[in-house]
Amino acid sequence: MAGLGGTPVLILKEGSQRTAGREAQRSNIMAAKAVASAVRTTLGPKGMDKMLVDTLGDVVITNDGVTILKEMDIEHPAAKMMVEIAKTQDEEVGDGTTTAVVLAGELLKQAELLLEQEIHPTVIATGYRDAATKAIEILKDLAVKVSPDDEELLKKIAITAMTGKGSGNARGELAELAVKAVKAIVDEDGSVDIDNITVEKKVGGSITDSQLIHGMVIDKERLHPNMPKKVKNAKIALLNAPIEIEKTEVDAKIEITSPDQLQAFLDQEEAMLKEMVNKIVSTGANVVFCQKGIDDLAQHFLAKAGIYTLRRVKKSDMEKLARATGARIVTSLHELTPNDLGKAGLVEERKIAGDDMTFVEECENPKSVSIILRGGTEHVVDELNRAMEDALRVVGVVVEDGMLVPGGGAPEVELALRLREYAATVGGREQLAIEAFAEAMEIIPKTLAENAGLDQIDTLVALRSKHEKGMKAAGLDMETGEAVDMLERGVVEPLRVKTQAINSAAEAAVMILRIDDVIASKSTGAGKEGKEKEPSGMGEDFD
Template sequence: MSSLGGQPIFILKEGSQRTRGRDAQGANISAAKAVASAVRTTLGPKGMDKMLVDTIGDVVITNDGVTILKEMDIEHPAAKMMVEIAKTQDDEVGDGTTTAVVVAGELLKRAEDLLEQDVHPTVIAHGYRMAADKAQEILKDIAIDVKPTEVEMLRKIADTAMTGKGAEAAKEKLTDLVVKAITMVADADGTVDTDFVKVEKKVGGSIEASEIIEGMIVDKERVHPAMPRKVENARILLLNAAVEFKKTEVDAEISITSPDQLQMFLDEEERMIRGIVDKVVASNANVLFCQKGIDDIAQHYLAKAGIFAVRRVKKSDMEKLARATGASVVSSIDAIAPEELGKAGVVEEKKVSGEEMIFVTECENPKAVSIIIRGGTEHVVDELDRAIEDALRVVSVAVEDKKFVAGGGAPEIELSLRLRDYAASVGGRAQLAIEAFANALEIIPRTLAENAGLDPIDMLVALRAAHEKGGKNARFMGLNVFEGKADDMLKAGVVEPLRVKTQAVASAAEAAVMILRIDDVIAASKMGGGGGPSPEEMAAMGGMGGMGGMPGMM
């Protein structure tokens, strides 16, 4: 609203709300900090889980940062930006989502102190950017090389990603599965596409019953009971065309005036389908995976020919089958030829937890594999699935980048010390922001200590002393939460891919800078004239506009 000669002029629609200056910054920072504090207790091997109940009563129990933030019904615009950090971290690396959010929250908290000392937001933003760039350099400097053949180190990386994610009981078994799967699907040039590792969840049995299949599992059953349940020395045809009679492309009517004509029409339909089946049989295939439908008559003829057939297989499964068996996906019935077929030692239909599944195993060089996860309840299996997905992603990132750093807060302490030295060399007001950035990074070891029930100040002092002492292994000194002391994380096997840290620091800094630079929040009125709570009210509520059905979570 403005005024001209005492007459008010309304610029914004009625019901719109505007918050400016320090109020806007305060509200946004409070909301972002509230999101960070919501996931903070889940960090580390001693982190706790969250139970999330949605509006229809579905329950998710997890300590995976990105899952918590996705499930929470967050409304505040600044809080949504924190959720974006977690999503980006998850897409890029698969792990470290909680770290990224917690660091971003702490950066904003430190910035708030500087704002109160009348340091301008743009000065803080500039200092944070300089610190983030320097942090990337330092991280690359303290990283260690790892070869894709160093299976033991890859297992430790998978182990660290799974720690505290409900997979403790069978961690060794699961890390074996993950590393084996990634090394099998890795291409010669070192790239890894985790999409070629199919993870199937089945409730029932124990976690120990989880296994890797060197080939593919398809969650389907054969189309006809007369077909063989097991085919050895399988010659596999992958067909992306319907084994049915062709329908006309345009609307057409066939006029039949006598029973003879009807019988001829039906006979011709059957002859067409017989012709398709004959082409499949002629190719010498004994297993057929069809992406589209298989007609009832075709099922009968295929069963008579002793061919194991599956219909309506998902496109993603067809691609994985092609990679695992060496077959080509044929898109036309006329293109079926023996050279298009793939091979597998055994194709078998088995019952898993009361459901039929098809196992394609003993492939010569499977470039697509499957992992079956078993567990006592649905919630256990879902959390195991999230842990395995994280582990698969971090191992693939380590194989691609060939670099890793120690875990347990060691890189953050090293960054913090080196950034303080850097701040002294920069001088000026930016020095304050770089020092704030350095202090903010210590939130990770501090949180690890708090979540493990240790004294955070004692632990921080011990860690700083261990790093300042210098020496070859000083940069690997992190927090051993089980024994409550500073320890060599490399020896303890607590290691993470370099990209987990570089991405977390970069995302956290970018989000903090973006939120800091906002000095005016103009919120349109809600549909239906509800008006909705103001940004200040939202901040007062903990920044969680509407956390559907989760009272008292903060």
């Protein structure tokens, strides 16, 4: 609202809300801190789980930061930015989502104290950016090189990523599956595409029944009961073309005047289908995976020829089959030649947890593999799947980058120590912001200690003391609460997880800090009861 000669002039729609200055900053920081505190208790191997119930009554039990934030129905715009941090972290490196969100929340908490001292947000933003750049440099100094062939170390990285995510005592076996799977799909240029690993979840059995298949598992059964259940030395044809009579592109009518003509027409259709199947048989194929439909009569001919067949296989599965077996996907049946066929030692239909699935195994050099995860209940299997995804992603990142850092809060304590030294050399008001950044780093070891039921202050003092003596890899032993060498313990994380978390947290904190005016338009959508939506707020989840 603006005044013009005493007459009020409406600029915004009636009902719009505007919050400006310190009030806007306070509101945004409070919302962001509320999101950080919601996931904070899940951090580390001793972190607790959250049970999330959606509007349909579906239950998710997890301590995976990004899953919690995705499932929570968050309204506040600043809080949504915190969710974005977690999503970015998850897409880039697959782990460290909770760390990134907790860091961002703590950076804003420290910034709030500086704002109360009348330090301008731009000064804080500049200091935070400098500190983040310096932190990345320090981390690179801390990092240790790792060879992609060092399976033991890769296994330790996978175990660290899985710890606390419901994998229990089976972490060792699952980590081994993750490392073998990633090593199988590394491309010639050293890049790793985790999409080439298919993870199938099946309820039943125990976690230790999970297995790695050097090939593909497809959640489909053979097309016809007369087809063989097992094919050894399989020659596999991948078809992106239907084995059925296609309708004409243009409208056409066929006039039939006698039963003989109708019979001839049907005989011709049958002959065409038989010719299609004969074409497949002539190439020597004994297994067919078809992306499109297959006519019932064609199914009969394929079964008669003893060819194991699946139809309507997903496009993504077809591409993975091509990578696993070396076959080429053919889009025209007439173009199929023996050179297009892939090979597998065994194609077999097996029943797992009551479902028939097709296993394509014993491939020579599969660039696509599958993992079957088993567990007692659906919630266990779902959480196991999230743990496995994290493990696969971090192992993939380390194989690509070849750099890792110690875990257990060690890098954060070292960063806090070195950033305080750096702050002293900067001077000016930015120095206070860099010191605040260093202070915020210590939230990670503090939270790890708190979640393990240890004393925060005692733990932090012990860790600082070791780092001041030059023990850069000293982190928190969750069992004893002592500061020990994390590299010796095998608690390690990829360098990229830490750099991404610090960059994302700093950028989000700076962005939220620089907002000094929030203009919320009046909501036009009415709810189910005909009421208009409330102005966006955090909801009651964070009381």
